[in-house]
Amino acid sequence: MAELQRYKAVISYDGSAFSGFQIQPNGRTIQAELEKALAKMHKSEIVKIVGSGRTDAGVHAKGQVIHFDSPLQISVEQWKKGLNALLSDDLVIMDIEKISSDFHARFDASHKTYKYRVYTQKTRDPFRHHFATHYPFSLDLDQVKLAANHLVGTYDFTSFCSAKAEVLNKVRTVSEIKVENKGDEVIFTITGNGFLHNMVRIIVGTLLEVGSGKRKASDMLGILQGRDRQLAGKTAPPQGLYLWQVEYNG
Amino acid sequence: MAELQRYKAVISYDGSAFSGFQIQPNGRTIQAELEKALAKMHKSEIVKIVGSGRTDAGVHAKGQVIHFDSPLQISVEQWKKGLNALLSDDLVIMDIEKISSDFHARFDASHKTYKYRVYTQKTRDPFRHHFATHYPFSLDLDQVKLAANHLVGTYDFTSFCSAKAEVLNKVRTVSEIKVENKGDEVIFTITGNGFLHNMVRIIVGTLLEVGSGKRKASDMLGILQGRDRQLAGKTAPPQGLYLWQVEYNG
Known part of the structure; x- marks a missing residue:
């Protein structure tokens, strides 16, 4: 052999x-x-x-x-x-x-970047039904960005993790959350050293609630500190989410 | 009632x-x-x-x-x-x-426009598998445009019609064929007063064969005149085709 x-x-x-x-x-x-x-x-x-x-x-x-x-x-x-x-x-x-035979796709990953696509036009687009999330509300992106900034850093993200998750240590570092308009879409780009189950989708779901006025940007701190999934917003649907890039040291 | x-x-x-x-x-x-x-x-x-x-x-x-x-x-x-x-x-x-109650979506249509999307990069794109046709060959667009020009006008399009079609009169007027690069795609935009079964897909399939050098632009005339489906190229696959616009008089 x-x-x-x-x-x-x-x-x-x-x-x-x-x-x-x-x-x-x-x-x-x-x-x-x-x-x-x-x-x-x-x-x-x-x-x-x-x-x-x-x-x-x-x-x-x-x-x-x-x-x-x-x-x-x-x-x-x-x-x-x-x-x-x-x-x-x-x-x-x-x-x-x-x-090299000591490379490991999971253990050696140092950073991951996800993107999440949302479009807000009133009429849904049949060509994006699998590829972006339809959220037909006007979004205050300044508030979304303010809220996003509260989540950048090293925190216990229990509130932003599926309650079913079995992992014990829920401290993660989110190094960047970018929120940008691109055409008729809002694109979230989230980079971190690791993500809990549903973490990106719960972050986006919560930020969308801030954008549409259901929550305040300053609520983020209390949500983080409470360490309770019930405090954060809805889990945004899967079809808008893309695992964009995985980075490795060296 | x-x-x-x-x-x-x-x-x-x-x-x-x-x-x-x-x-x-x-x-x-x-x-x-x-x-x-x-x-x-x-x-x-x-x-x-x-x-x-x-x-x-x-x-x-x-x-x-x-x-x-x-x-x-x-x-x-x-x-x-x-x-x-x-x-x-x-x-x-x-x-x-x-x-008005005398409007008829089929009989009153004066022009239809179709678009056809092709991408030519070597590696296929999993996000376009339903939305564009992968044709991983370099295309000479000048030759494609020359060939397309031969098909603009009023002709018997028997050679560009599915052999199964039962319609008797196969004369149609193609008023425009645009061929353009857009990002990494080639977009065909074809307008006419009516189209036979598979006509756009056979036109595109034939033009792609010209673009990749399998046929000459000047072959189009003989293909039209021969009135034989066997003379034209392959029927391009359905996923690249979009009924883009239907126009009505008045």
């Missing part, structure tokens, strides 16, 4: 028709589709992949990162071409490279 | 999850969804709609036009709101107005 080489790949997917990233008994998932394609390239042998983290059903990725090991001696161009020919139209390998 | 009022509506749809416009025994169609919504607004009475023409499975519409008659005395704002609340996310009423 040839020596194993570790590969790092950047993948992109339209999450609309997936039941999320992680393999599960029923439902089509990113991990299962990738491992199915890899098995085809390895004479049906199982090759496991490791992602930088999960994404939920309906959530997209522009730059998710995975790693896997393989004994196949083919070029990275052949990997990309071969895998993309086996994958369906909504999942693609953007980039693949050889990497 | 109140008098019937005729309404003209502009509708927009993502055709990805539809089996086309026209009602059929099996499969979800635009017409069926609209008539189901209208029935709900009319105490289950059947209200038929008439479209400007059909679109095939997977083909989109930005500005399809329909008409229907109703005895309901509600404002056009209430029509729009009511129908949009009943319709699913991939189908929307953009605009609705009262119109």
Whole structure:
């Protein structure tokens, strides 16, 4: 058996028709589709992949990162071409490279960036129903930005985490929240060293409530301090969310 | 029973999850969804709609036009709101107005405009798999434009019509074919007084073969004159096609 080489790949997917990233008994998932394609390239042998983290059903990725090991001696161009020919139209390998065997897609990730797309026009757009969230209210972006600034820093984000989450340490560092108008959309760009389950969607849901006047920007402090999911706003729907970029040290 | 009022509506749809416009025994169609919504607004009475023409499975519409008659005395704002609340996310009423009872969405249409989106980058884009056609070849747009010019005018378009089509008179007038680069896409915009079945898709398929060097621009004349579907290029896939606008006289 040839020596194993570790590969790092950047993948992109339209999450609309997936039941999320992680393999599960029923439902089509990113991990299962990738491992199915890899098995085809390895004479049906199982090759496991490791992602930088999960994404939920309906959530997209522009730059998710995975790693896997393989004994196949083919070029990275052949990997990309071969895998993309086996994958369906909504999942693609953007980039693949050889990497040291101590690289780990999840443990070594130093920063992640998510984007969230919202459009506010009155009439919903049938071409964006899977790709952006329709929020037909006028938004006070200055207030949204003020509120967002309260969330930048190192805090216990329990209030912005799905109550089902089992992780114990809920302290995370959010290094930047950008809120910008682009065409008829409001784009949220959130970068941090790690995110709790539903954290970006709860942050966006809460910020939208500030923008439409249901909450005040200064409420953010109390929400953080209360450490109670009930205090924050609704979880924004999955279709507006994109895992945009995963960064690694070095 | 109140008098019937005729309404003209502009509708927009993502055709990805539809089996086309026209009602059929099996499969979800635009017409069926609209008539189901209208029935709900009319105490289950059947209200038929008439479209400007059909679109095939997977083909989109930005500005399809329909008409229907109703005895309901509600404002056009209430029509729009009511129908949009009943319709699913991939189908929307953009605009609705009262119109004279002799207006006919199909017979009175004087011009139609279609757009066709193609992207040529090497790696396919998972976010466009339903919305544009991936054609990963370099295109000589000057040759494409030359070829397109040969098709502008009044001709027998038998060669650019699905061989299955049952219509007898295949003479149509194409008044304009625009070919433009927009970002990383090539957009075809084709306007005419009427189109045969698959005509836009066969024109685009043939023009793409010119662009990639498989045919010459000057071949168009012989293809038109031959009146034989075999002479033209492949039918371009449905997902790149948009019924963009339907115009009426007066």
